[in-house]
Amino acid sequence: MKFLLHSHFPAGHAYPMQAVAQALVARGHDVVWLTSADNEARVRATGAAFVATQAIASVDAPLMRENATGLFGTRHVQLEQRMDAQVADYRAVLQGFRPDALLVDVLPHGARALHELGEIPVYATLGVIPLYGSTANAPLPGSGECPPTSWFSLLVNAMRHALNRWAVFPLLLRPAINRQRVSLGLRGLPCREPPEYFAYSPHLHVQASSRTLEFSQDAGSQQHRQHTTYVGPLVTRPAATTSEDLPSWWSEVLSHERVIGITQGTLAMNPTSLIIPSIEALHDEPGTLLVVVSPHMKEIESRVGSPSNVRLAEWLPYHLLLPRLSLLITNGGYGSITQALSHKVPLLCAGQSEDKRDTAARVVWAGVGIDLKTDNPSPGQVRMAARQILNDKGYQARAQRRGDELNSLGGAERACDCLEELVETAAIRS
DSSP states (O other): OEEEEEOOSSHHHHHHHHHHHHHHHHTTOEEEEEEOGGGHHHHHHHTOEEEEOSHHHHHHHHHHHHTOOSSSSSHHHHHTTHHHHHHHHHHHHHTTOOOSEEEESSOTHHHHHHHHTTSSSOEEEEEOSOOOOOSTTSOOTTOOOOOOOSHHHHHHHHHHHHHIIIIIIIIIIHHHHHHHHHHTTOOOOOTTOOTHHHHSOSSOEEESSOTTTTTTOOOSSHHHHHSEEEOOOOOOOOOOOOGGGSOTTHHHHHHOSOEEEEEOOSSOOOTTTTHHHHHHHHTTOTTOEEEEEOSOHHHHHHHHOOOTTEEEESOOOHHHHGGGOSEEEEOOOHHHHHHHHHTTOOEEEOOOSTTHHHHHHHHHHTTSEEEOOOSSOOHHHHHHHHHHHHHOHHHHHHHHHHHHHHHTSOHHHHHHHHHHHHHHHHHHHO
């Protein structure tokens, strides 16, 4: 089969798509992956053919300069030219490659347009950020909330969804998309269409998590309820690691009874917001080894010195580090959270940008960690929350249950099964 993949530019979006590409190539499929130029090495490592975005890259350039994804906040501004850019870049690929299916991670408007025009057989979406529903018990995107627990809060949430569906979408989001659809000869988006159609494919949506972590919520669309699959974390098969690839102090990690990992993900990486307060909070914690993973090692050292229980690394293989941890302190990227839980590690989250507050809400809902509800916690906040998690065995027990669930869902191999089934079904219907 032939697959065209398209991932948004941030590394946090490329990593899960990389796992899918790797698995598809291993099965003998022809894979072309369209993404930003700085992801080329990740693409080529899978054996997929790399194509750099052109028109899309122009739309993304301001976001890249601001370290933003464009998925939250003033979304309508980011949609003004995006669908036209997607269609242009997709059509450039289609001149020499005719895919059986297109897989896109976010903002699938160009994929939908080409499907309706008959230029691609079918498209699927890949969920690499929290899953957002439109029912009364589904928290709104960017709210950082858990599902309502009282009749009053359920009513309030239902009203907010109604406002979102009948005011925000028609007045801000649909017009930006419809102008581009009309230029392609398509009708505008149906007014009564559930919001799920705006973000997810009705043919197949693959969510890189579990139903439990996503509040066990149902979609507001029957199509999406039928065609949403949870596959757990999407992680590439690890390359062989030798002792030369690991820091000289790695043996301390293997022998230490309590290891805490500290990281700030791949986008919002300023170490003064979380890493440095965490070191200040725990540098003298008895019996604890802190492992900090950050490209800003020199800045961190200049600010905190060399505490005896702190080890710094620009990079470490997560499949080796996570199983050794008693706790991961993170700003709450979706991929980091699901990977940590797959290794049964409780979480301390401190991130409010983009989708991070929504990811942290899922951590709290599942009972596997604490959300500090800030980008810039104080050392005291970190110390108190870390001790609470480490001294309460319930967090570890719940993380173990969620990890078992995530690991049972099949990962990239299950995602490939679903994509193959989608292509076969589309071929029969055609």
